Amino acid sequence: MKGIEALSAWTLRCMAAAPEQWAANAWLTCLRPVSRAYGAVVSLRTALFSHGLVGIRRLPVPVLSVGNLSVGGSGKTPFVEMLAGRLHQRGQRVVIILRGYKGGSKEPTIVSDGRGVQCEPPVAADEAYLLARHLPGVAVLTGADRHRVGQVALEQVDCGVIILDDGFQHLRLHRDLDIVLVDAINPLGYGRLLPSGLLREPPEALKRADMVVLSHADVGRDADAAIRAIRQYTPVAPIVRAVHRPVALVDGGSEERSGLERLRGRRLLAVSGIAHPGRFEATLVQLGACVAAHRIFPDHHRYTSADLKIIHAAAEDVGASMVVTTEKDMVKLARLNVVRGGVPLYALSISLELIEGAELLDAMLNRLMRPNLS
Numbered sequence: 001m002k003g004i005e006a007l008s009a010w011t012l013r014c015m016a017a018a019p020e021q022w023a024a025n026a027w028l029t030c031l032r033p034v035s036r037a038y039g040a041v042v043s044l045r046t047a048l049f050s051h052g053l054v055g056i057r058r059l060p061v062p063v064l065s066v067g068n069l070s071v072g073g074s075g076k077t078p079f080v081e082m083l084a085g086r087l088h089q090r091g092q093r094v095v096i097i098l099r100g101y102k103g104g105s106k107e108p109t110i111v112s113d114g115r116g117v118q119c120e121p122p123v124a125a126d127e128a129y130l131l132a133r134h135l136p137g138v139a140v141l142t143g144a145d146r147h148r149v150g151q152v153a154l155e156q157v158d159c160g161v162i163i164l165d166d167g168f169q170h171l172r173l174h175r176d177l178d179i180v181l182v183d184a185i186n187p188l189g190y191g192r193l194l195p196s197g198l199l200r201e202p203p204e205a206l207k208r209a210d211m212v213v214l215s216h217a218d219v220g221r222d223a224d225a226a227i228r229a230i231r232q233y234t235p236v237a238p239i240v241r242a243v244h245r246p247v248a249l250v251d252g253g254s255e256e257r258s259g260l261e262r263l264r265g266r267r268l269l270a271v272s273g274i275a276h277p278g279r280f281e282a283t284l285v286q287l288g289a290c291v292a293a294h295r296i297f298p299d300h301h302r303y304t305s306a307d308l309k310i311i312h313a314a315a316e317d318v319g320a321s322m323v324v325t326t327e328k329d330m331v332k333l334a335r336l337n338v339v340r341g342g343v344p345l346y347a348l349s350i351s352l353e354l355i356e357g358a359e360l361l362d363a364m365l366n367r368l369m370r371p372n373l374s
Contacts, residue, residue, distance in 0.1 A: 015028065064176065069201055079242065092369060096165055113139050146164060180213070181213045184217050212239045245350065271295045323346070
C-alpha cells in the first residue's frame with residue numbers, strides 16, 4: 001500500500017511538472033497507453049447506457065447528483081453539504097448517499113438516520129461521518145450500489161429527496177439534476193484521462209451536465225479562461241461560481257470551535273492528506289499563521305501509529321505550538337489520540353459559498369422540488 005501511495009504521489013508531481021522535465025514526461029508517456037485503454041472502456045460503458053443496452057434504474061423521489069470529471073480536490077463534499085443544508089432549510093426530507101470510499105462496509109450503511117449519528121469510522125467512511133456530524137436532520141447512507149442504498153433509505157429513514165455525492169459517473173441510477181464541479185485552477189485535469197492525467201471521463205461528458213459549478217473561482221489564474229474551456233463541451237448549461245471559505249478552528253480533543261484570529265502569528269505544523277495540500281498551506285498563511293513545516297501524506301491516507309510518531313517529531317523539531325490539519329484528516333488522527341502527544345491538534349473548518357449564480361441554483365431546485373412541497 002505504501003508503494004502504491006508513493007507511486008501515485010510521484011505521478012501527480014509528474015503531471016504538474018514543467019514540460020522540459022524529461023523524467024516526468026517519460027513517465028507520463030509510459031502511462032498514456034493505459035489512459036487510452038481506460039478511455040476505451042469508459043466510452044464503451046457510456047455508449048451502452050446512452051443507447052439503452054444497459055438498464056437505468058429509478059427511485060420514486062427526486063435524485064440530485066453532484067460529481068466531477070477529474071479526481072480529487074474540486075469540492076464535491078462541501079458542495080453537497082451546502083446543497084443539503086439549503087434543501088433542509090426549505091423543509092425537504094434530505095438523504096445523502098455516498099459510495100463510502102475507504103469505509104469499513106460496502107453494504108448499505110446508515111451513518112445517520114437524520115435524528116443522530118448511527119455509526120462512526122472506521123465502519124463509516126470519513127466524508128460520510130463528517131456530513132452526518134455537520135448536518136443534523138439530514139440522513140446519510142453509504143454503499144456501492146446506490147439504487148439499493150436508495151431503497152434502504154426509502155424503507156428505513158424519512159426520505160423525500162436524494163443527493164448523490166460523487167454520482168456523475170454512476171450512470172445506472174437515473175438522476176433528475178446533474179451538477180458537475182470543475183476546478184478553476186485545473187478545469188480539464190491536464191487534458192488527459194487517468195492515469196496519465198486526472199480526467200475520469202473525456203471532457204465531452206460535460207454534455208450530460210444540467211449545471212456546472214466552477215469551484216475555487218477566486219484562486220484560479222483566469223476563471224474566464226476556465227469558463228471558455230468548459231464552454232467548448234457544454235455551450236448551454238448554466239455555470240455558477242463557488243469559493244471555499246475558512247470559517248473556524250476545531251479543537252481535536254473537545255471539538256470546540258474558535259475564531260480564525262487564533263492562527264495569527266502562531267508557529268504551527270500543517271498536516272494534510274488531501275488532493276491539493278499546497279492550497280491548504282496557502283490558506284493558513286493567508287490567515288496569518290507561520291507554517292514552520294508541512295507534513296504531507298497521500299490523499300485519503302489512513303493514518304497509523306507510526307505516522308503519529310512522525311507528526312510528533314516534526315512538531316517538536318520546528319517548535320510548533322499547534323498542529324493544524326483538515327477536518328477530513330482530523331477524523332482519522334483524532335481516533336489515534338494525537339492530542340495526547342503534547343502539541344494540541346486543530347482542524348481548519350472550510351465551507352463552500354456561491355459567489356455567482358445562487359439564484360439560478362435556487363430556481364432549478366424550486367422547479368424540481370415543487371411537487372414534494374407541502
